[in-house]
Amino acid sequence: AQKITQTQPGMFVQEKEAVTLDCTYDTSDQSYGLFWYKQPSSGEMIFLIYQGSYDEQNATEGRYSLNFQKARKSANLVISASQLGDSAMYFCAMSSQGGSEKLVFGKGTKLTVNP
Amino acid sequence: EPEVTQTPSHQVTQMGQEVILRCVPISNHLYFYWYRQILGQKVEFLVSFYNNEISEKSEIFDDQFSVERPDGSNFTLKIRSTKLEDSAMYFCASSEEAAGGARVDTQYFGPGTRLTVL
Numbered sequence: 277a278q279k280i281t282q283t284q285p286g287m288f289v290q291e292k293e294a295v296t297l298d299c300t301y302d303t304s305d306q307s308y309g310l311f312w313y314k315q316p317s318s319g320e321m322i323f324l325i326y327q328g329s330y331d332e333q334n335a336t337e338g339r340y341s342l343n344f345q346k347a348r349k350s351a352n353l354v355i356s357a358s359q360l361g362d363s364a365m366y367f368c369a370m371s372s373q374g375g376s377e378k379l380v381f382g383k384g385t386k387l388t389v390n391p
Numbered sequence: 392e393p394e395v396t397q398t399p400s401h402q403v404t405q406m407g408q409e410v411i412l413r414c415v416p417i418s419n420h421l422y423f424y425w426y427r428q429i430l431g432q433k434v435e436f437l438v439s440f441y442n443n444e445i446s447e448k449s450e451i452f453d454d455q456f457s458v459e460r461p462d463g464s465n466f467t468l469k470i471r472s473t474k475l476e477d478s479a480m481y482f483c484a485s486s487e488e489a490a491g492g493a494r495v496d497t498q499y500f501g502p503g504t505r506l507t508v509l
Contacts, residue, residue, distance in 0.1 A: 309497075319480060319505070321500035321503070323497060323500070367433070371498075376447060377439040377447050378449070379434075379484075379498055381434040381435075
């Protein structure tokens with residue numbers, strides 16, 4: 277079974293600084309996907325970034341990058357130049373490519389950006 | 392930019408009543424999903440739907456739940472007789488089909504329906 281672990285219930289960062297949100301995963305699948313979603317206080321789930329297990333390059337989307345270390349089974353999210361609007365819950369999730377269609381989520385990390 | 396929409400944004404119901412949560416997936420997507428998030432907890436998978444049938448469901452998705460695609464645009468989740476523990480945020484999501492018929496991994500979520508069962 278797949279499992280996502282996010283060990284940081286809360287993180288604080290100063291505006292304009294970079295922050296890393298940790299995510300480790302466990303799976304027996306050879307092919308899988310890793311995701312990060314943002315959930316502001318309004319409740320919606322916003323897709324941020326995706327990394328396939330066979331992608332050799334780390335994924336980047338604007339200020340978001342995914343630090344993928346396959347051997348360590350980690351998929352940390354790096355947010356550069358934090359903004360006040362980045363304050364939200366962040367969820368790491370994974371999928372099984374070619375197998376189960378569901379996304380398995382971690383418990384989330386609450387990020388607070390301080391001015 | 393295309394997005395998944397859900398109605399209503401908030402539904403309050405009495406225990407034992409039936410509720411129908413509605414979703415309009417992104418128009419060219421063919422895979423549809425329902426998830427739920429009990430307050431303060433992680434997001435949990437309920438069911439996936441493809442080609443007019445359920446393709447996968449979780450243990451949570453028991454006989455009280457059903458899904459339907461009544462027309463070419465809507466995707467609904469029905470809870471037949473709500474219980475207090477059904478109170479949660481319910482998310483609809485969709486993903487597209489790649490060339491060759493494979494499912495594209497990324498699932499796009501709607502804004503959610505907050506269900507409160509009294």
